[in-house]
Amino acid sequence: MSTAKALRGRPRSEAVERAILEGVIKLIEDGVPLAEVSIELVARTAGVGKSTIYRRWSGREALFCDALLAAEAPDPDLPGTSVRDDLIAILEAVRRRGVVNRSSALLHNVHAQMKSQPRLWEAYHATVIEPRRRRTNEVLRRGQETGEIRADLDVDLVNDLFVGPLLVRSVIRPGADLPESLPTDVVDAVLAGLRPPE
Template identity: 65%
Template sequence: MSPAAPGTTDPDATGPGTTDPGTGPAPVPRPGGPARGRPRSEAVERAIVEGAMKLLEDGVPLAELSVERIARTAGVGKAAIYRRWSGKEELFVDVLRAAEPVDPALPGTCLRDDLVALLESLRRRGLARRASVILHNVHAQMKSSPKIWAAYHDSVVLPRRRLGLEVLRRGRENGELRADVDLELLHDIVVGPLLVRTLLRPDAGLPDGLSEQVVDTLLQGLRPAP
């Protein structure tokens, strides 16, 4: 089914004369996922994901997010959700992906500039209310919902870690880092301050210039001796 045209009734929506839910996050692809019956309305899918995000932004804990509540917020029937997701855990995985900003474009000029770009992306993500709320929810659910944490790790954390490690690896090969540096450990040290301030020390803030300060402080002790 194509998205309903503006002003027309969508069969997945609830209530008489309900119109196209409008714009929102793009539908999230599910590579290799099972076919789900009749073609989906992208507008309805966007509205459902947006509805779940809104509830999280409003402070509703993940444990209290019911399919019924999400459907009511999105202006659709519960059946519209179950046609697309098996339950709220699977839906939340797509919400996680949709809430994440795209990976930053790296300057590629030197190790410092690339690291600053990576950290600046983390800093801005920590300042964005939506992404920050999602991150806090995921962190809180790591033990009680291992499926959600595994999905977040595989689709968000792991690809970005690989990108960071590649930047550090190039820096070591180019002689911008000491040859004996443990890159896995160094990556944790690089991103650690931004994650600590986002999750554990929100009172410390994420001011402008923090990314440069972190990178410059670290590189002073990591460059090879002249």
Template identity: 70%
Template sequence: MSLAGSQAAPGAPVRGRPRSEAVERAIMDGVMGLLEDGVPLAELSIERIARTAGVGKATIYRRWSGKEELFADVVRAAEPPDPVLPGTSLRDDLVALMEQMRQRALVTRSSALLHNVYAQMKSSPKIWAAYQATVVDRRRRLQIEVLRRGQRNGELRGDMDLDLLNDILLGPMLVRSVMRPEADLPDGLSEQIVDAILEGLRPAGARTGRQARTARQS
């Protein structure tokens, strides 16, 4: 896992050299450059990456525990950034999360490099596990927290299994992105999915997303 977010406790002695975003960027750009040149993931060693980036191997190991975690960070950096949640309603937050998935699918479709990298990652259990742990699981925790907040705010029925509900919400976008690569991913699809699912999941008497928007405009 990248050490980019680690910080020393107040008053603790500082060990090692200060982090350098420029160095991290050079390392990650070096990996991406090698992949663009057609070097398979399996043939990318830390030594080769260090030589390409113009740094020592120890510099890489200070930031990542191994190449699996480094690859996960490289792929995450190539994807659209995580959304800034509006925080105005459950519906708005879910649309923002879904839209990030749609944009990610569009980027993957248009990038032969990313498509190839994903395929190679899935063929390497260690690399795929690192991507799941540092990227996918983190996103899923955020999605579950958004749903949990919706329950607390009375926007969502309290008897729902949130883990199952999250799968139900993500399913349509994943089907179009992965199982139906020829399917359209048009503007407005995120809103369509969220509105269609939430209509049947709100507590009795709660306004629908359409009703709430109409009321705000009146």
């Protein structure tokens, strides 16, 4: 959802928003460096005026974040049956993004370029990465409340213990396997070490 959708005003055209987001993706697919993808260039590519973009997004950082989110599968609904099941669903989404990033030169290229643009990286971190971490932390806190995870552990550290192995295989070891069983294997292995002593 675009960051500007909460603003009041006339109803937004989903077709126009889609054309703008697709314009960003097309420019990057055509090899335009991220630093050169300006609001003006996106407007020309999408066939809209710059004001049409600024009515929907506060700037290029917000626009790029929404374009990247549009290029990814949405985050899954959590089953809510147990902390274990919710963690497996979260890690399966991470695994799928890793598979897609490997097969998509576009996403791989964008993530690499974003790190050289601090404002864009900060916006991506705030609007994409942090909400996902908060969601996982909520599941982990619930696990502490139900006794599935030790209450004395730092939730941020535990989050890293679950997500870290998939990120290592997706980013640091791009040739490593990302089998369908990986989320379950990671969750079961980490949970075994985090359970309170009986």
